[in-house]
Amino acid sequence: MNSDAVKINEKRFFDYVNKRDTIAMEKWIDQYVAEDFMNHSPLFDVPANREGLKEMFYKLFQLFPHMTITIEEMVFENNVLSFRHMIQENKNSIALMGMAMVKFNDGKIVDRWATTTSI
DSSP states (O other): OOHHHHHHHHHHHHHHHHHTOHHHHHHHHHHHEEEEEEESSOSTTOOSSHHHHHHHHHHHHHHOTTOEEEEEEEEEETTEEEEEEEEESSTTSOOEEEEEEEEEETTEEEEEEEEEEEO
16 A cells, blocks of 8 residues: 555545535545444444444534544554544634554555544
């Protein structure tokens, strides 16, 4: 897998999230997240599968209607994409920092681990 292409594609997903383009977001998940995907860090007690990933973002949109997620750094090695991101509701809100790792198999995301903390 091409490291630059993986990073660009992941950033495209977060562009969809930040624009609340839920149709593009769902299509992206259906195309790039494996059917047997396992989310090891789901929020809001959603299922740990691909549909639960969609539901998790919908719940985030409900709680934080103006939320933006900014990718700060990304590293892709051994079929694992790791990235640090910042989450903010608006320019005056407290920022949250997150770290995520997603593992790929045959070009699709099969596992996700993430954590978020206030800074």
